[in-house]
Amino acid sequence: MIPDKREALTSLHKKVQQSKGATETARAQKRAFARLSFILELLHYYKNRNTEASESLYAQLLPVLVEQMVVTGSSGLDEKLIAPTERLLAFIINQDHRQMVVNNIGKSGGLATTLKYVLRFRMENPPQPGPLMQEFIKHLIPAQKAATALAVILRLIRPEMQKLFVQSVKTTDRLPRAEGEALAKALQTELGLTGMDLEAKALTSIPPEMEKQIAWENIKELISKRADPAVIATAIRDRLHRKYDADELKQSWMVLIEADVITLIKTFCQIPYLPDGSTDEIARNVMETYAIRLTHEKYAATYQKVVNSLKSMLKANPGNALPFNFVALIKWVDPDAGKKLSDDVQLPAAA
Numbered sequence: 383m384i385p386d387k388r389e390a391l392t393s394l395h396k397k398v399q400q401s402k403g404a405t406e407t408a409r410a411q412k413r414a415f416a417r418l419s420f421i422l423e424l425l426h427y428y429k430n431r432n433t434e435a436s437e438s439l440y441a442q443l444l445p446v447l448v449e450q451m452v453v454t455g456s457s458g459l460d461e462k463l464i465a466p467t468e469r470l471l472a473f474i475i476n477q478d479h480r481q482m483v484v485n486n487i488g489k490s491g492g493l494a495t496t497l498k499y500v501l502r503f504r505m506e507n508p509p510q511p512g513p514l515m516q517e518f519i520k521h522l523i524p525a526q527k528a529a530t531a532l533a534v535i536l537r538l539i540r541p542e543m544q545k546l547f548v549q550s551v552k553t554t555d556r557l558p559r560a561e562g563e564a565l566a567k568a569l570q571t572e573l574g575l576t577g578m579d580l581e582a583k584a585l586t587s588i589p590p591e592m593e594k595q596i597a598w599e600n601i602k603e604l605i606s607k608r609a610d611p612a613v614i615a616t617a618i619r620d621r622l623h624r625k626y627d628a629d630e631l632k633q634s635w636m637v638l639i640e641a642d643v644i645t646l647i648k649t650f651c652q653i654p655y656l657p658d659g660s661t662d663e664i665a666r667n668v669m670e671t672y673a674i675r676l677t678h679e680k681y682a683a684t685y686q687k688v689v690n691s692l693k694s695m696l697k698a699n700p701g702n703a704l705p706f707n708f709v710a711l712i713k714w715v716d717p718d719a720g721k722k723l724s725d726d727v728q729l730p731a732a733a
Contacts (some may be wrong), residue, residue, distance in 0.1 A: 433591035513617035615652035
């Protein structure tokens with residue numbers, strides 16, 4: 383080592399080692415680096431948007447940086463870290479891109495997933511809050527049942543979303559009915575929420591036809607906001623569980639075919655699966671209905687879009703699992719429809 387560089391390099395090495403520690407100073411350095419990286423990556427994209435792929439930035443890179451800015455490895459989330467991060471997210475011009483960043487936070491689970499839901503429910507008008515709230519509840523409960531601990535997280539989201547959480551806890555399938563009602567009451571007290579009983583009664587007074595219209599409009603909004611396909615599938619399943627008949631099944635199909643074809647394919651592949659990995663009891667009947675409609679001449683235009691999309695995916699990446707999964711699920715519920723689709727897409731015989 384050059385003698386006059388020894389002291390400077392030794393000092394630098396010491397600083398690097400300190401920055402890897404678990405001290406507050408080290409965490410502050412990491413957050414500062416993540417913030418700077420976020421700004422530079424966004425600037426680079428906007429200056430080169432004609433040649434740079436947006437998906438890698440908004441679905442992969444920026445979500446990781448957001449986690450690094452807020453999730454510090456401590457036991458909870460801090461409002462003082464969330465608010466500055468939201469100001470950085472506001473620099474993303476396109477709302478769909480901003481939503482994509484938030485949707486892709488928390489893939490590793492734990493506190494990062496909690497952050498994703500908190501950011502969603504801090505938005506002015508979160509898309510389709512009902513089904514998303516059910517996912518939030520399933521994430522938090524039964525891992526955390528104490529009203530005091532839950533209230534700490536809920537204080538980070540908008541007051542109207544706090545009320546929706548409390549109302550949804552009463553009927554969640556994560557807890558026995560009595561426990562759910564007791565937890566909801568305790569949360570109402572912890573959060574100082576008032577007027578909840580009157581609001582619950584007002585919700586029950588909505589005419590069935592209007593309630594149906596609102597439910598499907600909310601799901602359409604989920605699709606238009608490019609929500610995660612698993613969230614869209616959950617919203618559809620939840621609606622069909624509340625009211626399962628031919629009319630509702632047709633409505634769910636009509637909503638799906640109005641979406642872009644990639645969303646249709648990805649959502650279809652998510653229909654069977656509950657968050658715990660088990661298969662939803664109504665999934666097979668629902669998907670069989672979709673398969674029959676898809677291959678009916680009435681929906682030939684939709685069918686052709688699906689075929690073209692699956693072919694394009696395979697041409698771009700022969701190892702892409704999505705086309706194979708989609709065709710396999712069609713075969714599961716309707717072998718004839720699955721064979722037709724497989725032949726038209728020209729999948730290998732084993733697919």
